[in-house]
Amino acid sequence: MCFDRTGLPFLRGVLLPVVLVALTALSLGALSILWAVNKSNDVSAERQLRTTDRSIRAVVQELAQQQEMVAVWDDAVLELNKSPRDLKWLDANLGVWLSKTFGQDEVYILDERNEPIDATIAAARVSTQNFERVRSNINALVEGIRGGLGSPHHEHVEELTEAEYLTSGKAIHDAHLLELLGRPAAVSVMKIIPESDAVPYPHGREYLLVSIRFLDGSFIKQISERNLIEGLRFSAADSPESGEISVPVQSDVGNLIGYFIWKPELPGDRVLGSVGPATAAAAAVILLMLGLLVGKLRRSMSALERTVLELRASEAQAHHLAFHDVLTGLPNRALFEDRLNHAVTRTQHAGKIAVMMLDLDRFKHVNDTLGHHAGDSLIRELSVRLSKLVGAQDTIARLGGDEFAIVRSSVAGEEDVKALCDRILAVVEQPYDVLGHQVFVGISIGVVIAPDAGLDRIELLRKADIALYRAKGEGRSRYRIFTPEMDETVNFRKTIEDDLREALATGKGLEVAYQPQIALGGGDIVGVEALARWRHPERGCIQPSQFIPVAEQTGLINQLGDWVLREACGVSRRWPDLFVSVNLSPVQFRSKGFAERVIGIVGDCGGDPRKIELEVTESVLLDEEGGTVDALRMLRGAGFRIALDDFGTGYSSLGYLHRFDVDKIKIDRSFTQSLGQGSKAAAVIKAIVSLGHAMDLTVTAEGVETEIQKKFLHTAGCNEMQGYLFSRALSADQVTSLLGRRSSMNAQGHRGISSLINAS
Numbered sequence: 001m002c003f004d005r006t007g008l009p010f011l012r013g014v015l016l017p018v019v020l021v022a023l024t025a026l027s028l029g030a031l032s033i034l035w036a037v038n039k040s041n042d043v044s045a046e047r048q049l050r051t052t053d054r055s056i057r058a059v060v061q062e063l064a065q066q067q068e069m070v071a072v073w074d075d076a077v078l079e080l081n082k083s084p085r086d087l088k089w090l091d092a093n094l095g096v097w098l099s100k101t102f103g104q105d106e107v108y109i110l111d112e113r114n115e116p117i118d119a120t121i122a123a124a125r126v127s128t129q130n131f132e133r134v135r136s137n138i139n140a141l142v143e144g145i146r147g148g149l150g151s152p153h154h155e156h157v158e159e160l161t162e163a164e165y166l167t168s169g170k171a172i173h174d175a176h177l178l179e180l181l182g183r184p185a186a187v188s189v190m191k192i193i194p195e196s197d198a199v200p201y202p203h204g205r206e207y208l209l210v211s212i213r214f215l216d217g218s219f220i221k222q223i224s225e226r227n228l229i230e231g232l233r234f235s236a237a238d239s240p241e242s243g244e245i246s247v248p249v250q251s252d253v254g255n256l257i258g259y260f261i262w263k264p265e266l267p268g269d270r271v272l273g274s275v276g277p278a279t280a281a282a283a284a285v286i287l288l289m290l291g292l293l294v295g296k297l298r299r300s301m302s303a304l305e306r307t308v309l310e311l312r313a314s315e316a317q318a319h320h321l322a323f324h325d326v327l328t329g330l331p332n333r334a335l336f337e338d339r340l341n342h343a344v345t346r347t348q349h350a351g352k353i354a355v356m357m358l359d360l361d362r363f364k365h366v367n368d369t370l371g372h373h374a375g376d377s378l379i380r381e382l383s384v385r386l387s388k389l390v391g392a393q394d395t396i397a398r399l400g401g402d403e404f405a406i407v408r409s410s411v412a413g414e415e416d417v418k419a420l421c422d423r424i425l426a427v428v429e430q431p432y433d434v435l436g437h438q439v440f441v442g443i444s445i446g447v448v449i450a451p452d453a454g455l456d457r458i459e460l461l462r463k464a465d466i467a468l469y470r471a472k473g474e475g476r477s478r479y480r481i482f483t484p485e486m487d488e489t490v491n492f493r494k495t496i497e498d499d500l501r502e503a504l505a506t507g508k509g510l511e512v513a514y515q516p517q518i519a520l521g522g523g524d525i526v527g528v529e530a531l532a533r534w535r536h537p538e539r540g541c542i543q544p545s546q547f548i549p550v551a552e553q554t555g556l557i558n559q560l561g562d563w564v565l566r567e568a569c570g571v572s573r574r575w576p577d578l579f580v581s582v583n584l585s586p587v588q589f590r591s592k593g594f595a596e597r598v599i600g601i602v603g604d605c606g607g608d609p610r611k612i613e614l615e616v617t618e619s620v621l622l623d624e625e626g627g628t629v630d631a632l633r634m635l636r637g638a639g640f641r642i643a644l645d646d647f648g649t650g651y652s653s654l655g656y657l658h659r660f661d662v663d664k665i666k667i668d669r670s671f672t673q674s675l676g677q678g679s680k681a682a683a684v685i686k687a688i689v690s691l692g693h694a695m696d697l698t699v700t701a702e703g704v705e706t707e708i709q710k711k712f713l714h715t716a717g718c719n720e721m722q723g724y725l726f727s728r729a730l731s732a733d734q735v736t737s738l739l740g741r742r743s744s745m746n747a748q749g750h751r752g753i754s755s756l757i758n759a760s
Contacts (some may be wrong), residue, residue, distance in 0.1 A: 026283045033272065033279065040267050048264050051227045052247050056215065056260070060175045063188040063211050066102045068171040070094055071190040071209045074199045080109070080192060080207050085117075087125070095120030098211060103222070105185075106134070106212040109192070112205035114142050134212065137180050141189045142208060145174045170195065177250070177257075184215040184234065184249045184257040215249065220260075232262040325398040327376055328383035336397035336405055337457065343395075343407050344455050352411040353450050357464040358386075358424070360402035361442035361476040366434070374434045378441070381434075385427045389420065405464075411449060414481060421445050421479035429477070442477030444468060453482055466490055473553075496550045499536065504559050509535050512567040513729035516738070517581070517700060517722045525742065526720060527579040527613065530568040531729050532560065552587045561588050562601060569607030571732040575739065581613040581643060586620045595631040599638050609639035613664070617645050621660055629660070636661055643700070647688060657695060665692050669703025672723070675712055682712065689717045 070076055070093060079089050091097070095107040100123045108131050109118040116128035173190035180187065192207040194200075213219060216234035224232045231244075238259045240246045246259040289303055323335035331339065343353045360382070367375040383398065386406075390396050395407040411417060428443040446468025448460050467482040469490075474480070503509045514528035534542045551557040565582055572580040588594055602609055614635060620628055621644075636642055643664035644657075657665075667688055674681035685701070692699040701713045704723030713721055730738065 022286060026286070029279070030283075033275070040271065044265050044267055048227065048229055048262075049245065049247055052223060052229065052232075052260055052262075055223050055227065056177070056247075056249060059186045059213060059215065059219065060177055060188065063102075063104070063186050063213055064171070064173050064175045064190065066098060066104070067173065067188055067190045067209055067211050070098065071173075071192045072170050072195050073192075074194045074196055076192050077194045077199055077201050077207075080117075081201075087118075090118055091120075091125060094118070094209070096123055096125065099123040103213070103218050104211045105214045105217060106130075106210075108210040110142065110208040110210060112202070112207070114139075114146070114208070117207075134180055137178060138187050138189065138210065138212075141174050141176060141187060142210075145172065145189045145191060145208060147204070179255060179257045180212065180214070186213045186215065187211070216258075224262075229262050229265075232260060235259050235261050328380055328398050330383055330387070330404075331395060331397040333397065333399045336395060336399065336407070339395040339397075340407050340457055340460070343409055344450060344457055344460070346409075347450050348455060351409075352413070352452070354406075354408035354411045354417045354420075355448050355450065355460045355464045356406040356408065356417075356421075357446045357461070357468045358404040358406065359444050359468055359472070360428075361444055361472075363402040363441055366439055366441065370435060370437060370439070374437070374439070377434050378432055378439060381432055382428065382441075385430075386424065389423050389427060414449070417447055417449065417481065418479075421447065425477065425479065444471040444476050445479035446471055446482065447479060448482040463487065493550050496542070496547055497554050497556070500534070500547055500551060500556055500560075501554075503534065504556065504563065509537060510560075510563065511535065511731070512564055512571075513731060514571070514580070514735050515722060515729040516727045516735070517720050518726045520714060520717075520719050520721070523726075525578065525739065527581055528575075528735060529581040529615070529722065529729075530564055530583070532564050533729075548585070552585055555587075557585045557587045558591050561585060562597065565598065565601050566605055569602050569605035569612065571735075572607055572611050574732070574736055576611070578739075579611050579613050579641065581615055583615045583645065584620065586617065589620055589628050589631055594627075595634040595638075598635060598640075610641075613641040613643050615643045615645040615666070618647075632660060657691070657697075662697065664698040664700060666700045666702055666722075667718070669723075672701050672703040672709055672713070673705065675709050685713070685718075686716050693717065 076094065079086060079093075090109070094109065095118055098104045098107050099120050105122065107118075107120040108116050108128075110131075111117050116131035119126050119128045119130050121130060170193060171190060172193065173188055175186070175188035178185055178187050188211050190209045190211075192209050220232050220234060223229060234249075235246075235258055238246055238248070240259075240261045244261050244263050246261040248259055249257045289299070292299055323332060323338075324330065325332045340355065347353050363375065363378070366378055379398070379402065383396075383404075386396055386404065390406060390408070393409040397405050399405050408417065408420065424445065425443065428441065432439045432441070446464045446466065448463040448467060450460055453463050454460060463482045463486075466486050467480045470486055471478050471480040480486075511533040513531045513533050515531060516525045517527040517529060518524070519526045532544055532548070534544075534547055536542050548557070551560050561584065568580045568582050572578070591597075598614075599609070602612060616632075632642060641663040642661065643666055644662045645666045646668045647665040665688065667685055671681045671684050671688075675685070689699050698719045699717070700720040700722060701709075701718045702722050704710055704713065704721045704725045706725060709723075710721065710725055727738075
């Protein structure tokens, strides 16, 4: 055999190093895979350990939260103090209900002597003698909740973290993790007290609700299903089998109760099982190919070509990752802007494009309540839905968080864009199944059409953002197409904000006008509504509809509202026979210490809270989680009257009248001004008046401008009226003068208030 010596330099200088590099790379790759497999297994096991431990600790707090639903309840106190007690009611609302609804294993009710009067085990009423099985174990908790200091748990209880106690409401309880009947158990003892102050109960001698949840029963199944843990079991000894891990369960006083043992999920092993054979086969093929290349230079060149192709594939993958969102696989901001540049370039020759900015509504609520994993799942599902709505020539991108963008090519006109927006709104609002929960979200869309709105990419994005801001400002879950006036509005709003801030700082230009409110009978003035007015040094009178929303969005409404209240309180002292009505914004209620601040302002000004009427809209009542209920109760308790403004325009106004104490309802001016244009407005007004009188409320009609409206409202039974028919908004001096002339005219003979104002 003749050997070609010309190939030796190539073999020594190229092929041999390639073989060595390949072997080294394969070895490192194998080691990397093994390291990744072990690391993945360790991370998974650690996660399950943490999750299980948190679940064990959380069950104590959950037990107390479940108890609070029935323990802080007027009906529970009343029923327990009846003689004889209604056992069916107790089963339906206390012991059996807690057991069936939340899986509580044992529920007892103790009287003032800590003796059981009701017992439930496994969702069934049992003899109260069963309490003796656990009395000695939980006696320390009972004594502690009664105020005893001799409990062995007392010192430990004071060291518990705040997370183990309820931090809201009136609940008084003590909950711990204990060893009960040789089993780990969460035990919570809570006083049964009324929710309202109207129901009396014996302080210090309350009934006690005792709930027990064993952690080695249905709780194990619950943790397994919730956290996807396989083979979870409880053992008194730390005896895990091969491949299992354990977590100790300790009582709150540090005693070891037992261990939870399970076989952890090992994703690394599964990956290795599927990837390992393929990787080994690939390595064998590579080695075989390299061996054959020793004798065949042509095959070595082919192998080199294949290597080049692999490098190109890797480069393509890296390029893809650089321009696509990892979570959804959609183009990211960089690729979106590149596609937008190309679309704008094509538009310079012919056609139109639409640039759409999309932002999810209520997405933060999903993250806060269900966690970021749920948020990621929602984002992925949303990207799939949106992708199905756009064409192959369009681009949909995820810019980050819950922000998306679309470049719509070949747009025929606004109708085409509106149709797409309607489809997006309909699809997005469909429910999402996220981690076992049904979630609802909305989406706001801002649209700009090129070349109508220009061809500069940065300007198009800015204008689309302006349109998106408008959609969110008008209530969310809607779309808006950019118009030039939106840009002007943004600039105007910024100017208004700056000038209003200066006006509040200097006090120049701001005024308060007062519109009289007229009694039904003799036409006497019974009160006035304080209305903010602004005389701008350059723009003249600026309507409240222009500067009030700006004040609410920028936080200036608190400063403006306090100023109006001070002015109104000051002038109210000049009109002792009138009440002064002041409007409150929903934004003011969200500020910390709002009710205390209002009471303090009126006190500092020497005003009488009983002469101040606070007007709120239904949106204030809807925000129950923002402290609104407590604020309204505090204000009403201080003597202020509460009026519900714009009544009849909200979908839940009637229901909220039963839940909030108000003194007056004001019929929205839209109903008053619709009188004579059909029967619906008249029917609504009659219904509101009947409802108000049935609930012993004052009913005021706004926007009265004609005698026909006045006569109808008089016949319908409105207590008070307000509108241009009687008087426009007046200055404080004009009101004082009007009251003086009114008194004089009454002495000479009655004249209508409208005639008196016209005469002035």
